[in-house]
Amino acid sequence: MEHLDWGLKYRPKKLDDVLLSNDLRGKLQGIVNKKGGLSLLFYGNAGCGKTTVAKLINPENTVFINCSTNNSIDTIRWLESEFASGVVTGGRRLLLLDEADNLTSDAQAAIRAVSEELALHNDFVLTANDPNKLTNAVRSRFLPVNFNLEQSDELSTQLKAHLSQIALLEGHPPPSVKLLDQILENTFPDVRRMIKTLQFEIN
Template sequence: MSEAAEEAAESARGREVWIEKYRPQSLGDVKGHEHITERLASYIERNDLPHLLFAGPAGVGKTTSAVAIAKELYGDDWRENFLELNASDQRGIDVVRDRIKNFARSSFGGHDYRVIFLDEADALTSDAQSALRRTMEQFSNNTRFVLSCNYSSQIIDPIQSRCAVFRFSPLADEAVAAQVREIAAAEGIEITDDGVEALVYAADGDMRKAINGLQAAAVMDDTVDEEAVFAITATARPEEIREMVELALDGDFAQSRARLDTLLTDVGIAGGDIVDQLHRSVWEFDLTDREAVRLMDRIGEADYRITAGANEQVQLEALLASLSLDDE
């Protein structure tokens, strides 16, 4: 290969999205949920796949597992026998009446059933879910449904009772770190131990977030370290969050507010993300039980108000001010 061709190939590799490039192709490649993938593999081995409901946060392997099931069932023909729909984009009853029913009715050869994967099924309206329940009954002889959602409580009971429910928890730190190191080695990227730890912390169990962070940080410098990761992911260091809270608990509201302003304005971290980091870090702080309870109470109140549309900075400052007051 000529030098120009090699450079073009290298450039093309650099433009690839790593979350797709390194997406597991089989259930055995899915990391962190071996207890789930083993059960799914047994269904495929017996050719006895029930309707499935995958529940859990983003980036933990729900969509990957659904696609892997199709690839193992149908091989190279998986695209012709697998329909993927995103319910958050098409959440009305028409998508059930039209696209899903048309796919379920259509002919197919060589397979006992086809698979319909409905991502973010908790976004479906109640009428659409009722229609989906009837469709699952009508076409159960030749169609299997795989539903994915963040909150299974948003799925109506008649659908849940027709599915084998699998709950995907956030991925363990070890699984995320192993995947990050594997990708870094494959891409020839030098990554430090503290860089891996920073990616694991920023991802918080979300593999997509970890891989995207790695790819973005790798573009910035030849070596991916802690500083590069926190900069590219707009994540506060745990010690910065800890210092801000401890200053407030010590009664130094002015300095605590200054730390918050730095995170919001200079670093550019969203208020909701700071609330999430506070929540994750409560039990890592050197706090008494009373202080931890006070902090959790204020975090819950601030999170609710920010979610309801209140000003992020005002709510976070109010949180720190309440911690600065002496409740003793």
Template sequence: MAPLVPSSQPWVEKYRPKQVKDVAQQDEVVRVLTNTLETSNCPHMLFYGPPGTGKTTTALAIARQLFGPELYKSRVLELNASDDRGINIVRTKIKDFAAVAVKSCKGQGGYPCPPFKIIILDEADSMTEDAQNALRRTMETYSRGSRFFFLCNYISRIIEPLASRCAKFRFKPLSEDIMITRVLHICQEEGLDLEPEALSTLSSISQGDLRRAITYLQSAARLFGSSITSKDLISVSGVIPQEVVDSFFAACRSGNFDLANKEVNNVIAEGYPVSQMFSQLFDIVVEADDISDEQIARICKKLGEADKRLVDGSDEYLQLLDVASSTMRAICNMQEDFS
């Protein structure tokens, strides 16, 4: 397979840390794993936390530092979001890989090369419960020659028998300072001119997800050239313009249903994602200082219910209209009660 042309290589991969010690901000995790690498005594591991905080990077770095480039392909099995996660993949692909024993190749190429394989299951919280139960037995049977790395956003979706067999590592959202430092480094390497306001915007819209920030940056660079503005980043991110969200909330506060319905129709007609509207509307509501805590609680409860219905496949127009109606009722009825 021909190597990627540098200009077409995703920056997420290009600037991915190659060693555990280079992973940003996860100091406790890095310290423990560095000690693990020195002894080559690796347990099953469970990495959990928000997206874009370094879980996959850390798992891949451990595998590379243990086996090096020559043994990596034969010793590491990585299953990501595009792979089937049902019970059949556990019974076939994972079991077959784990069943083949390997010997120690200490010192090969300067790498520890311990006598086990590593199976990396990215987004493990998307596996079915049956698949996780089947995996528990596989872990027990082949524990001598295999180590499992589970990567997930929600640890609550991993069944307890699996979680209890792993050393757990929590990955924290990246701070704005760390995000800015990494982004500025990439801008310098790629010759980009990023406006100060654009830097702040990028940090805001990526919400602590460094992978997302780098992807937005590369997309903007490809579309708009080396000089990138705040508007450019918003246009490639899918974030709804703030004036649209403000206008929608103002219509809800007015108590005028026809005006609110007009704003709903405008959002749908423009093709803005309603789930994104809920997310940005939530930020406005919780920061509003002229409505009561009870009103905020009622609106947030409705946003959560509507967002769940969207995930289940409900109609976007109806859910946004339901949120608009409920917001109007929460604000206007409470105001009438106090008058």
């Protein structure tokens, strides 16, 4: 069944669809091509593509943990007990801890050792809106990758074109420049929220 929520319907399906700098895209493409190899910390504002990109790295062998609801040391202990062995196919596994800045202090203390113990067969990706909520000891074990978008005329043009294309795909005329400017002013840099706002305004 197709999503009615445009924010979900138009979530990027491949790396080229995510709004990123060319330099960052190239580095991430190398990781996607190898299906991992590094433990990473993706950080930045909500709606900027952190979780989407993480899911694209190794989609066949990704374990997703929502740390908004599973943020205790028990979650880390479960990872330690369940994923010490390798993947049946012989490849690597990606353990994705989404919104890891919600992990409790005990869970953060535990993830330091567990991420190293499981490194033989697993890569970790932590996502965080606020990386400062993670301890220095945690941040030192995961390579930080900044997903925050820097506002520029070029980026604004890309975002407006993206929103206009979505409107056309949904059978609507191109949004007015005034509406697009208003959406960007009120929602930047949250691309997901931009798309949801567009749906609300033109439907």
